[in-house]
């Protein structure tokens with residue numbers, strides 16, 4: 729058994745999937761809910777039985793359901809909220825001056841509190857443009873084919889695209905994902921400058937440009953939807 733499911737037993741009760749992880753170091757059972765995506769992991773010592781594991785999960789069911797429910801909801805972004813940025817969770821804080829500023833404690837956002845969400849979105853778009861331009865330039869140089877333009881959108885259906893004219897489009901929400909994931913999407917779209925399909929030849933290009941890409945694709949499949957839950961409207 730590597731997964732246990734707490735089914736929803738009433739309307740409004742959150743279904744919870746618990747991933748089991750055996751660990752030689754673990755001395756006791758411990759539950760963890762990821763701050764990034766709400767994924768639940770139960771770490772258990774090698775000697776623990778499945779009955780112990782399921783008993784432990786049932787005992788913690790109420791706590792688990794309430795923690796996981798929070799991750800299913802939309803997340804409005806404003807002062808005080810947490811946001812993923814590259815590999816970290818950052819706190820949105822009130823700030824001074826003219827522009828949002830990254831500091832050790834989080835992202836300081838000046839101006840009216842009601843406008844903080846919109847200003848955070850503008851900050852993320854600018855950061856996304858920098859990172860995606862740098863990554864696209866890098867892979868286009870490796871491939872030896874230039875792209876004609878680069879634009880950002882907020883699309884739910886795709887993380888990026890490449891037109892037959894060589895125009896690249898990306899979702900700016902990629903800046904919230906780990907940097908490797910953003911680079912994978914850039915390598916993928918740039919590879920389309922050479923191969924306008926998803927043939928074996930295309931995937932060979934992605935491998936040449938980016939290296940092993942399977943885990944990045946998996947990450948997007950499992951965690952991508954999380955990035956769309958953040959709401960920035962001012």
Ligand SMILES: [Zn+2]
Nearest residue numbers: 916920925926
């Ligand atoms: Zn593609």
